[in-house]
Amino acid sequence: MKLLRLSVFLILIVPVVAAAQSKKIPVSVSHSGQDPVGQGVAFGLKEAIRASHSFTLVDDELVPKTDRIKVVMVSVDMNDQVDSAIAIALLLKGPKAVGGMGELFVTMGAWACGQKHIETCAKDMLVRSDRQIEPFRKIFWP
Numbered sequence: 001m002k003l004l005r006l007s008v009f010l011i012l013i014v015p016v017v018a019a020a021q022s023k024k025i026p027v028s029v030s031h032s033g034q035d036p037v038g039q040g041v042a043f044g045l046k047e048a049i050r051a052s053h054s055f056t057l058v059d060d061e062l063v064p065k066t067d068r069i070k071v072v073m074v075s076v077d078m079n080d081q082v083d084s085a086i087a088i089a090l091l092l093k094g095p096k097a098v099g100g101m102g103e104l105f106v107t108m109g110a111w112a113c114g115q116k117h118i119e120t121c122a123k124d125m126l127v128r129s130d131r132q133i134e135p136f137r138k139i140f141w142p
Contacts, residue, residue: 024053025133025141026068028060028093031075037084038075041113044122045071054130060093067094067140069133070103083114086121090129096140107132 027049031042049057060070070091075084088111091097092104109128113121 023141024056025137026058026063026066027055027071028058028063028068029071029073030060031073033073033075033077033084033086035075035077035084037077037113037115037118038073038086040115040118041075041084041086041111041122041125042073044119045073045125048123048126052126055126065095067092067096069093069106069129071129078112083112086111086113088125088129090132092133092136092140094140106136 029042029046029049031038033039046057049055055069058066058068060068070093072089072091073086074088075086077084087108089108090106092106093102097104109125111121111125
């Protein structure tokens with residue numbers, strides 16, 4: 001009897017869990033820059049996306065026909081300080097974006113991040129990016 005109840009429970013819960021997971025928005029992250037802080041922030045952003053309940057990290061090259069957010073980061077070392085200047089752009093990419101023919105620019109931002117604040121900087125980028133793409137959720141990921 002316990003096995004039957006467990007089986008019924010699993011049959012009912014698995015589709016719900018799968019549906020909840022499918023609502024995660026795919027995000028790819030690319031980074032250009034040789035500075036350690038910028039590389040650390042890019043890594044931290046990827047880790048924050050992996051831990052997110054709203055997003056899932058994807059490889060941009062492996063999902064060409066999937067609607068996704070593309071984060072493009074560029075960082076430079078500011079020689080006179082311990083900080084790095086980091087610029088990011090958010091793009092919508094995929095079949096629904098511009099008829100699948102390209103990328104749709106959403107927003108851009110700039111940060112000055114220091115070695116001691118890499119994780120905070122990365123999480124702040126994710127939170128601000130989440131706010132910026134909110135209007136597109138119902139169109140791209142209903």
